[in-house]
Amino acid sequence: MAPQTPIDPKSEFSELAAATYKAERDGSASNNGPKNVGLMKVNPNSDVPPPTDHGVVPPFWYSFDLTHRRVQDGGWTHQVTSRELASSNEMAGVNMRLTKGSFRELHWHLADEWAIMLSGSARVTVFTQDGEMFIDDVSAGDLWLFPAGAPHSIQALGDEGCEFLLVFNQGDFSEESTLLLSDWLKHTPPEILQQNFRLDADVIAKLPKGEPLYIFTSDEPRKSLEEEIPEAAQYAAKPKISYTFKASEMAPTRESEAGNVKIIDSRNFPAAQKIASAIVTVKPGCIREMHWHPNGSEWQYWLKGKGRMTVFPGQEAARTMDFNANDVGFVSNMAGHYIENTGDEDLVFLELFVASEFKEISLNQWLRALPAQAVTAHTNFTAEEIAKIPTGQNPLLR
Ligand code: MN
Ligand code: MN
Secondary structure, three states: OOOOOOOOHHHHOOHHHHHHHHHOOOOOOOOOOOOOHHHHHHOHHHHOOOOOOEOOOOOOEEEHHHOOOEEEOOEEEEEEOOOOOOOOOOOEEEEEEEOOOOEEEEEEOOOOEEEEEEEEEEEEEEEOOOOEEEEEEEEOOOEEEEOOOOOEEEEEEEEEEEEEEEEEOOOOOOHHHOEEHHHHHHOOOHHHHHHHHOOOHHHHOOOOOOOOOOEEOOOOOOOOHHHHHHHHHOOOEOOOOOOEEOHHHOOOOEEEOOEEEEEEOOOOOOOOOOOEEEEEEEOOOOEEEEEEOOOOOEEEEEEEOEEEEEEEEEOOEEEEEEEEOOEEEEEOOOOEEEEEEOOOOOEEEEEEEOOOOOOOEEHHHHHHHOOHHHHHHHHOOOHHHHOOOOOOOOOEEO
16 A cells, blocks of 8 residues: 655655655565465555655554453453563553453452553452552543552443453563462462461362462442442541542543543552553544653553554654554654554544653654754744744644
8 A cells, every 4th residue: 555645755755765755656565475465454554664664663563453362251351561562561451351240350460550441340449558448430431550469359340241451560461470369278278278267177168179260250249339338448448549530531631623632640640650641532634743751661552543653763763553443552762753543533542651640742842942043953944934833732733
């Protein structure tokens, strides 16, 4: 597939890009050997890259739809970690489904867990290091944050069950290597369990046998939140902060005719001390402007629509890759990038950072803030032309 816009390569590109542009059209790009047509169709910008792409940039795309899906009674899980997307060495994601009433078993792990509910709803519990028990119900679009080491559970509510995305601040996280309650109890001598719980041997004998539970079916909770919370408070401290965030009800942080962005980090969601996030909506034909982040790599999950992203890590290297719903993207620390909605519906994606606060540097805002003469010296733009550049107050541009 050739780029849609006819352009005069001599006027638009550097010499190198012009040569690529010509080669992509003079038959040099012909490809008569074996092809994986399905993959080529979803990756047009790898097959015929923009002539401005150059050099070696490691892949920054993967899809949950390429992963092994572990299916068991009650739901499924699959993950994109640094094993699948090698460049993403700081963060990993897990996509999980639970059917009506089913549990993700009580467990804990080394990483912090940030989550967004994708469909349906669930009841979540987390027990903190301060002896607090937090219980809440979350619906599509809502978030939670479970700190490292804090044991938690997720149980699907309603007939359709639920599906959610988990993001961890550990690149080689594995959903297979969490610490499970049933696993620990199975590997503790029964006489110790009797003594620890002060329960008789016949009671201990009732514990589940075989593989750890992990995901399993159960009845929906019989009690409402209003009943559960005071009951938990009999044995636990009252939580000082919320571990869920109703992002579905939040007003956008920035909004324009080109889309909107919701920024959720430790400033408005105090539990999220180590994972900052943005939920970005880009209207068709619009772009998330050219920018970079001064405080960490960006891990993306694409929720809806389609688009492309060019990543510029420096040293004359740049690569453009295509994205669809259920794909994961990654932008290495400091690398310049933009995102273009290439579809005909809204594009929605998540930006996640191992950071307490969301930070970005807008190319436009920087250029407008500089003395115009300095910008002219670098770009040949006149002062009048520079004055037309958006001021960077909104990250989405038409
Ligand atoms: Mn977990
Ligand atoms: Mn970004």
